[in-house]
Amino acid sequence: AAKLSPEKLLCQLRDRVNVTMIRGSDGPFNSSEWQHYLPEKSLNETVGRLGRCAVVSSAGSLKSSHLGTEIDSHDAVLRFNGAPVKGFQEDVGQKTTIRLVNSQLVTVEEQHFLKDALYNTGILIVWDPAPYHAEIHEWYRKPDYKFFETYKSYRIRHPEQPFYILNPKMQWQLWDILQENSLEHIQPNPPSSGMLGIVLMMTLCDEVDVYEFLPSKRQTDICHYYQKFHDRACTMGAYHPLLFEKNLVKHLNQGTDEDIYTHGKVTLPGFRNVHC
């Protein structure tokens, strides 16, 4: 399998990865049991048209990066899971426009998720690993984590905060493209929150700067910038096909290698600026 050119690859991503949120009109969410839980406005209506966006990975290499001001200069900032800003502004900034969380966090860390003020800023989006190319109904009956009840509890506590459920179709549409563009066989696990978030922002923004997804000279075995925990798998991947994701993002980078080395920064075009 020969790798596609960056231009062709961008077209594939634009045309084959359908980034949508579950709407109240989508079965099985159109039942009385779900009435009023899903946001009425679409994500597009909620965020509007975004110019320059930043995606901030949770990597340990953000530590001592002093990237905070640069990150906050973007029109919108995407963060992941429990990644904090308080106490870390200097390195990661303080703006949070969207927070993408996995369903494991929402269920296993339920009490934190429902009570920690960290989650009350910006737009929340939750995603859950679905079976390969499963129909929404099949996934709904057997989600990887049973996060639906906690989702509803959160919506009752914070009815004004936009909180979406990512349509699980996109994870496998994206995985297929990852597989087609790598020489090795990839284990059939969904992409990481990081990769899902990058493609999400490419659909919403004119331009996307991604920080420390491709590690800079500060690369470290420390998993997160906010914890003392060491694990190489955080950067290289274990469950998620992280290494393949990073190769793909490197291939698409429109910035310089110098920017990767010094800032851990990759620049990608938004899909509305991709012409096929």
Ligand code: NCC
């Ligand atoms: O660690 P996590 O990821 O929350 O990180 C978010 C995204 O940042 C990128 N990353 C992170 C660390 C690192 N050293 N290098 C990186 O490039 C990755 O793209 C990653 O996706 C996840 O993807 O949802 C993940 O979530 C955690 C965990 O569930 C949450 O933090 C909630 O506690 C997973 N860890 C475990 O299950 C132990 C992780 O595997 C994937």
